[in-house]
Amino acid sequence: MTKRHLVIATRESPLALAQTDLIRQFLLKLHPHLSIEILGITTQADKRLDVTLTEIGGKGLFVKELEEALLDGRADIAVHSMKDVPMELPEGLILPVIGKRTEPRDAFVSRQYASLAQLPRGASVGTSSLRRQTQIRAMRPDLDLRMLRGNMNTRLARLDKGDFDAIILAAIGLMRLGLGAEIRSYFSTEDCLPCAGQGALGLECREGDAAVMTLIEPLNDFKTNECVTAERALCRRLNGGCKVPVAAYAQIHHGVLTLRGLVANGDGTRIIRSRREGDPAEADSIGLRVAEELLQQGAEKILKEFL
DSSP: OOOEEEEEEOOOSHHHHHHHHHHHHHHHHTTTTTEEEEEEEHHEEEEHSSHHHHTTGGGGTHHHHHHHHHTTTSSSSEEEEEEGSSSSSTTTTTEEEEOOOOOEEEEEEESSOOSGGSSTTTTTTEEEEEEHHHHHHHHHHSSEEEEESOOOOHHHHHHHTTSHHHEEEEEEHHHHHHGGOOOOOOTTTTTSOOOOTTTOOOOOEEEOOOHHHHHHGGOOOOOHHHHHHHHHHHHHTTTTSTTTOEEEEEEETTTTTEEEEEETTSSSSOOOOOOEEEEEEEEHHHHHHHHHHHHHHHHHOOOOOOO
8 A cells, every 4th residue: 555644753953854854855756645744852862961961871862752653653754863873773663774874974163273183282172972082082182072962053052152162073964954164174084983873864664564664765775774784783792872982984895895893992092993894795794793803802891981
Protein backbone atom coordinates (compact mmCIF):
# COMPACT_ATOMS: atom_id res chain seq x y z
CA MET A 1 0.00 0.00 0.00
CA THR A 2 1.35 3.44 -0.94
CA LYS A 3 1.78 5.72 2.06
CA ARG A 4 0.43 9.24 1.44
CA HIS A 5 1.11 10.99 4.76
CA LEU A 6 4.38 10.98 6.67
CA VAL A 7 5.12 12.42 10.12
CA ILE A 8 8.77 13.34 10.76
CA ALA A 9 9.96 13.79 14.35
CA THR A 10 12.76 16.28 14.95
CA ARG A 11 14.33 18.36 17.67
CA GLU A 12 13.21 21.98 17.58
CA SER A 13 16.64 23.58 17.40
CA PRO A 14 17.19 25.74 14.27
CA LEU A 15 19.80 23.28 12.97
CA ALA A 16 17.62 20.20 13.52
CA LEU A 17 14.70 21.91 11.79
CA ALA A 18 16.91 22.93 8.85
CA GLN A 19 18.18 19.35 8.52
CA THR A 20 14.65 17.98 8.67
CA ASP A 21 13.56 20.42 5.98
CA LEU A 22 16.37 19.11 3.75
CA ILE A 23 14.99 15.58 4.16
CA ARG A 24 11.44 16.82 3.57
CA GLN A 25 12.49 18.46 0.30
CA PHE A 26 14.31 15.32 -0.90
CA LEU A 27 11.28 13.16 -0.10
CA LEU A 28 8.84 15.50 -1.88
CA LYS A 29 11.01 15.42 -5.01
CA LEU A 30 10.94 11.63 -4.94
CA HIS A 31 7.26 11.33 -3.94
CA PRO A 32 5.22 14.37 -5.12
CA HIS A 33 2.02 12.71 -3.86
CA LEU A 34 3.27 12.72 -0.27
CA SER A 35 2.03 15.08 2.44
CA ILE A 36 4.58 15.61 5.21
CA GLU A 37 3.98 16.80 8.76
CA ILE A 38 6.81 17.91 11.06
CA LEU A 39 6.53 16.94 14.73
CA GLY A 40 8.85 19.24 16.67
CA ILE A 41 10.05 18.00 20.07
CA THR A 42 12.12 19.93 22.61
CA THR A 43 14.35 17.27 24.19
CA GLN A 44 15.76 17.21 27.71
CA ALA A 45 19.23 17.88 26.27
CA ASP A 46 17.91 21.07 24.66
CA LYS A 47 16.28 22.21 27.91
CA ARG A 48 19.31 21.63 30.19
CA LEU A 49 21.90 23.94 28.68
CA ASP A 50 23.34 24.89 32.06
CA VAL A 51 25.18 21.57 32.48
CA THR A 52 27.36 19.35 30.32
CA LEU A 53 25.82 16.49 28.37
CA THR A 54 27.97 14.11 30.41
CA GLU A 55 26.23 15.23 33.62
CA ILE A 56 22.69 14.68 32.32
CA GLY A 57 23.16 11.39 30.52
CA GLY A 58 24.97 12.01 27.23
CA LYS A 59 24.02 12.66 23.65
CA GLY A 60 21.34 9.99 23.78
CA LEU A 61 19.07 12.62 25.32
CA PHE A 62 18.99 14.37 21.93
CA VAL A 63 17.17 11.40 20.41
CA LYS A 64 15.33 9.68 23.30
CA GLU A 65 12.06 11.61 23.00
CA LEU A 66 12.12 11.33 19.21
CA GLU A 67 12.44 7.57 19.53
CA GLU A 68 9.52 7.51 21.97
CA ALA A 69 7.42 9.29 19.32
CA LEU A 70 8.32 6.54 16.84
CA LEU A 71 7.54 3.74 19.26
CA ASP A 72 4.14 5.14 20.29
CA GLY A 73 3.13 5.87 16.69
CA ARG A 74 3.11 9.68 16.79
CA ALA A 75 5.84 9.79 14.13
CA ASP A 76 6.90 7.62 11.18
CA ILE A 77 10.55 8.63 10.96
CA ALA A 78 13.02 10.68 12.99
CA VAL A 79 15.88 12.71 11.51
CA HIS A 80 19.12 12.66 13.49
CA SER A 81 22.63 14.00 13.22
CA MET A 82 24.41 10.64 13.24
CA LYS A 83 27.00 11.93 15.72
CA ASP A 84 24.18 12.23 18.30
CA VAL A 85 22.76 8.72 17.89
CA PRO A 86 23.65 6.21 20.65
CA MET A 87 25.48 3.08 19.52
CA GLU A 88 22.60 0.83 20.59
CA LEU A 89 19.06 1.49 19.33
CA PRO A 90 15.90 0.67 21.30
CA GLU A 91 14.25 -2.63 20.44
CA GLY A 92 11.85 -2.22 17.53
CA LEU A 93 13.70 0.67 15.87
CA ILE A 94 16.21 0.63 13.00
CA LEU A 95 18.40 3.10 11.07
CA PRO A 96 17.95 1.96 7.46
CA VAL A 97 19.05 5.21 5.86
CA ILE A 98 22.19 7.31 6.24
CA GLY A 99 22.38 10.19 3.79
CA LYS A 100 25.48 11.30 1.91
CA ARG A 101 28.10 12.94 4.12
CA THR A 102 29.29 16.25 2.72
CA GLU A 103 31.56 17.83 5.35
CA PRO A 104 33.00 15.93 8.32
CA ARG A 105 35.53 18.51 9.54
CA ASP A 106 35.53 20.79 12.57
CA ALA A 107 35.57 24.55 12.06
CA PHE A 108 37.45 27.36 13.81
CA VAL A 109 35.36 30.50 14.39
CA SER A 110 36.72 33.73 15.82
CA ARG A 111 36.17 37.47 15.48
CA GLN A 112 39.87 38.34 15.83
CA TYR A 113 41.92 35.35 14.79
CA ALA A 114 42.08 33.35 11.55
CA SER A 115 43.24 30.02 12.94
CA LEU A 116 44.15 28.10 16.08
CA ALA A 117 47.83 28.84 15.46
CA GLN A 118 47.15 32.59 15.64
CA LEU A 119 45.57 32.48 19.11
CA PRO A 120 47.75 34.04 21.83
CA ARG A 121 48.76 32.05 24.90
CA GLY A 122 45.91 31.72 27.41
CA ALA A 123 43.20 32.50 24.84
CA SER A 124 39.78 31.10 25.72
CA VAL A 125 38.29 28.51 23.36
CA GLY A 126 34.77 27.10 23.65
CA THR A 127 33.53 23.75 22.40
CA SER A 128 30.86 21.24 23.41
CA SER A 129 33.03 18.20 22.75
CA LEU A 130 35.55 16.34 24.92
CA ARG A 131 36.91 14.80 21.71
CA ARG A 132 37.74 18.26 20.34
CA GLN A 133 39.07 19.53 23.66
CA THR A 134 41.61 16.76 24.06
CA GLN A 135 42.90 17.02 20.49
CA ILE A 136 43.15 20.83 20.71
CA ARG A 137 44.99 20.51 24.03
CA ALA A 138 47.51 18.22 22.35
CA MET A 139 48.18 20.92 19.75
CA ARG A 140 47.95 23.96 22.06
CA PRO A 141 48.31 23.07 25.76
CA ASP A 142 48.62 26.79 26.56
CA LEU A 143 44.98 27.58 25.69
CA ASP A 144 42.06 27.90 28.12
CA LEU A 145 39.54 25.35 26.84
CA ARG A 146 36.00 25.59 28.18
CA MET A 147 32.74 23.72 27.65
CA LEU A 148 30.23 25.58 25.46
CA ARG A 149 26.69 24.28 24.86
CA GLY A 150 23.61 25.72 23.21
CA ASN A 151 22.31 26.00 19.67
CA MET A 152 24.47 27.53 16.96
CA ASN A 153 23.17 31.08 17.33
CA THR A 154 23.59 30.96 21.11
CA ARG A 155 27.23 29.93 20.74
CA LEU A 156 27.93 32.62 18.14
CA ALA A 157 26.25 35.20 20.39
CA ARG A 158 28.58 34.26 23.27
CA LEU A 159 31.55 34.69 20.93
CA ASP A 160 30.24 38.14 19.94
CA LYS A 161 29.80 39.01 23.62
CA GLY A 162 33.48 38.32 24.23
CA ASP A 163 33.02 35.23 26.41
CA PHE A 164 35.48 33.38 24.16
CA ASP A 165 38.32 34.29 21.83
CA ALA A 166 37.31 31.43 19.53
CA ILE A 167 34.85 28.58 19.35
CA ILE A 168 35.10 25.22 17.58
CA LEU A 169 32.07 23.63 15.96
CA ALA A 170 31.17 20.98 13.43
CA ALA A 171 31.50 22.81 10.11
CA ILE A 172 28.44 21.15 8.59
CA GLY A 173 26.13 22.68 11.21
CA LEU A 174 27.15 26.21 10.24
CA MET A 175 26.85 25.37 6.55
CA ARG A 176 23.36 23.88 6.86
CA LEU A 177 22.20 27.06 8.62
CA GLY A 178 23.65 29.27 5.88
CA LEU A 179 26.38 30.45 8.27
CA GLY A 180 29.38 29.08 6.38
CA ALA A 181 30.84 32.61 6.13
CA GLU A 182 31.43 32.48 9.91
CA ILE A 183 34.14 29.81 9.42
CA ARG A 184 37.64 31.29 9.58
CA SER A 185 39.44 27.99 8.97
CA TYR A 186 38.95 24.23 8.99
CA PHE A 187 40.78 21.58 10.99
CA SER A 188 42.06 18.78 8.79
CA THR A 189 40.87 15.33 9.83
CA GLU A 190 44.53 14.60 10.64
CA ASP A 191 44.68 17.47 13.15
CA CYS A 192 41.25 16.90 14.65
CA LEU A 193 39.76 13.48 13.92
CA PRO A 194 35.94 13.73 13.75
CA CYS A 195 33.51 11.79 15.91
CA ALA A 196 31.61 8.81 14.52
CA GLY A 197 28.93 9.91 12.09
CA GLN A 198 29.89 13.59 12.00
CA GLY A 199 28.46 15.30 8.92
CA ALA A 200 25.90 12.57 8.13
CA LEU A 201 22.15 12.49 8.70
CA GLY A 202 20.34 9.31 9.68
CA LEU A 203 16.69 8.35 9.32
CA GLU A 204 15.27 6.11 12.03
CA CYS A 205 11.98 4.24 11.77
CA ARG A 206 10.08 1.28 13.18
CA GLU A 207 11.40 -2.13 12.28
CA GLY A 208 9.11 -3.87 9.83
CA ASP A 209 7.40 -0.67 8.63
CA ALA A 210 7.73 -1.62 4.95
CA ALA A 211 5.71 1.32 3.59
CA VAL A 212 7.96 3.87 5.31
CA MET A 213 11.17 2.05 4.41
CA THR A 214 10.14 2.01 0.74
CA LEU A 215 9.67 5.80 0.86
CA ILE A 216 13.00 6.64 2.50
CA GLU A 217 15.28 3.95 1.02
CA PRO A 218 16.35 6.09 -2.02
CA LEU A 219 17.95 8.61 0.39
CA ASN A 220 20.47 6.04 1.62
CA ASP A 221 24.06 6.61 0.48
CA PHE A 222 25.82 3.24 0.51
CA LYS A 223 29.37 4.63 0.87
CA THR A 224 28.45 6.89 3.78
CA ASN A 225 26.45 4.08 5.38
CA GLU A 226 29.43 1.72 5.23
CA CYS A 227 31.78 4.39 6.61
CA VAL A 228 29.45 5.28 9.49
CA THR A 229 28.88 1.58 10.20
CA ALA A 230 32.65 1.13 10.68
CA GLU A 231 32.90 4.24 12.85
CA ARG A 232 29.99 3.19 15.05
CA ALA A 233 31.29 -0.37 15.41
CA LEU A 234 34.55 1.04 16.80
CA CYS A 235 32.70 3.28 19.26
CA ARG A 236 30.31 0.54 20.30
CA ARG A 237 33.24 -1.73 21.20
CA LEU A 238 34.87 1.06 23.23
CA ASN A 239 31.57 2.21 24.79
CA GLY A 240 32.35 5.55 23.20
CA GLY A 241 29.83 8.37 23.48
CA CYS A 242 30.11 12.04 24.40
CA LYS A 243 31.36 11.05 27.87
CA VAL A 244 34.70 9.86 26.48
CA PRO A 245 37.13 11.35 23.92
CA VAL A 246 36.88 8.75 21.17
CA ALA A 247 37.14 9.71 17.50
CA ALA A 248 36.47 7.58 14.43
CA TYR A 249 36.46 8.54 10.76
CA ALA A 250 36.24 6.32 7.68
CA GLN A 251 36.62 7.07 3.98
CA ILE A 252 36.24 4.93 0.87
CA HIS A 253 38.61 5.43 -2.07
CA HIS A 254 38.92 3.08 -5.07
CA GLY A 255 36.76 0.50 -3.35
CA VAL A 256 38.83 0.38 -0.15
CA LEU A 257 37.49 1.53 3.23
CA THR A 258 40.07 3.18 5.51
CA LEU A 259 39.11 3.70 9.15
CA ARG A 260 41.11 5.79 11.60
CA GLY A 261 40.39 5.66 15.31
CA LEU A 262 41.67 7.66 18.27
CA VAL A 263 41.41 7.67 22.06
CA ALA A 264 42.83 10.51 24.16
CA ASN A 265 43.25 11.32 27.82
CA GLY A 266 41.77 14.46 29.35
CA ASP A 267 44.70 16.83 28.90
CA GLY A 268 45.73 15.54 25.47
CA THR A 269 49.13 14.34 26.69
CA ARG A 270 48.39 10.77 25.62
CA ILE A 271 46.69 10.03 22.31
CA ILE A 272 46.62 6.56 20.85
CA ARG A 273 45.69 5.92 17.25
CA SER A 274 44.95 2.99 14.99
CA ARG A 275 44.17 2.60 11.31
CA ARG A 276 42.89 -0.27 9.21
CA GLU A 277 41.90 -0.78 5.56
CA GLY A 278 39.54 -3.34 4.07
CA ASP A 279 36.51 -4.21 2.00
CA PRO A 280 33.60 -1.80 2.66
CA ALA A 281 31.31 -4.83 2.94
CA GLU A 282 33.30 -5.74 6.08
CA ALA A 283 32.73 -2.31 7.66
CA ASP A 284 31.53 -3.64 11.00
CA SER A 285 34.47 -6.00 11.47
CA ILE A 286 36.96 -3.30 10.39
CA GLY A 287 35.55 -1.08 13.14
CA LEU A 288 35.88 -3.86 15.70
CA ARG A 289 39.48 -4.59 14.65
CA VAL A 290 40.52 -0.94 15.00
CA ALA A 291 38.85 -0.84 18.43
CA GLU A 292 40.73 -3.99 19.50
CA GLU A 293 44.03 -2.44 18.37
CA LEU A 294 43.27 0.67 20.44
CA LEU A 295 42.47 -1.54 23.45
CA GLN A 296 45.78 -3.37 22.99
CA GLN A 297 47.54 0.01 23.14
CA GLY A 298 45.88 0.87 26.45
CA ALA A 299 42.59 2.55 25.51
CA GLU A 300 40.67 0.90 28.35
CA LYS A 301 42.92 2.44 31.00
CA ILE A 302 42.60 5.89 29.41
CA LEU A 303 38.82 5.68 29.09
CA LYS A 304 38.38 4.62 32.74
CA GLU A 305 39.30 8.14 33.87
CA PHE A 306 36.05 9.41 32.28
CA LEU A 307 33.67 6.75 33.60
